[in-house]
Amino acid sequence: MSKTHHLDLLNNSISYFREAVAYAQRESDDTNYWKFAILHVVQAMELAFKERLRRVHPTFIYESVDRPGKTLSLKGAVERLRNPQIGNIPIADWEVAKILKAFDLRSELTHFEFNHSHDHIELKFAEIFGFMIFFYRRHLGLETAAFIEEEQHNRIIRLVRTRAELLDRAKAYVKSLEGGDIWLCPTCQEGTFLTAEEQCCFCHHKECVVECPTCGAESLESQLIDTSDLLDWDYDEGRMVLVEEIGLEDHVCPECISETRQKVEDLRRSQYDEDRAMEEYYARKGG
Structure with a gap:
């Protein structure tokens, strides 16, 4: 049973995330596209949160751990993820505020009269999209290619607000690291290339870090010069x-x-x- 839950939660989360990306990457002025992008990305987030809790213990995805039945809400999932004795994930208060606002926006889009501007919805999508990129990678151990294609990722980061949100999050992630060198990424030209992971945490460019055969200093493979x-x-x-x-x-x-x-x-x-x-x-x- 737990294996079935694993497949349902994780794969469904990724499926919703890809649908959200499909709407967002159209770069259209049609607000309806962003409406569906928000609906899908928030659903993806809720399922991803439950999958992370399931990995702690299957009963944690239910409202009542004593009487498994109804799964808990997104708000309940956030609380358990932040609980030091359960998820122990350091989700900052400002991140929680953005998550809950996105959740409320999804409820409005689904149940109430829709009265938000295109820019507002795009911004909310950017915030959750940026959060989910790092949640998938850092807390579910997924490679980027497992939940978004490289071409799709590159198209979305060209959106100004999404790119700014991702860059802020990438820089915050860099600051949170205790070890490893941070280099200028040759692809996006941001100081977000993590040598320990051999990957840029902003644009996700991957490249081997190698030693110069002459001096032994570390360098990106592409930066070595042919003699x-x-x-x-x-x-x-x-x-x-x-x-x-x-x-x-x-x-x-x-x-x-x-x-x-x-x-x-x-x-x-x-x-x-x-x-x-x-x-x-x-x-x-x-x-």
Whole structure:
């Protein structure tokens, strides 16, 4: 039974989240699209909260743990998630306020006369969308690709409010970390690339962090510089000398490239001078 609950809660949450994304990514001025985006993303959030509680203990998804029957509300789920003895998840008061406002907005959209502007709904969607990205990853252990396609994610973050909300949340996440270096992401150009996770927590760009074979310093793989252009490929003997003499690596980090170029140039000049000296020697001897 618990396995069935697991599949229903998690997969249904992801299904609603994807539906929300499908409406939001249309980037339309039609308020109805944002209305359905809000309805679906809040439903996705409620199911995700219950799935997290289910992982603590299956009975925690019910209003009464003594008499399992009706599942608890989103508000009840938030309370249990924040309870140190149950979920022990540090959801800040300001985040709770946004969650509850989104919940109230969903109720208005469903049961009452709708009287909110396009901008207001878009903003509320951005807040919950940003929250859910991190909840799925941090508290349900999902890879980004499990709940949103990369192309869809990139289209949504281009929405100004959503992007701002995600960036604020990513920066807050970075500040909450106790260890690991934070680098400038080569894709979004924000200081949100986590070396320990080898992923940007804003745009979710993934890339290996590697050691420079020359100095041993860590660098993004894409930032290593190919040294093949420093070699005379049409002069195999000369290339062999360069590789053997200075131990030339195929790729080096930006900090090492200048020194590597200088070593290659110095060795090339030394080889040239040696060759000229030998030519003159044989010329004199022949003479």
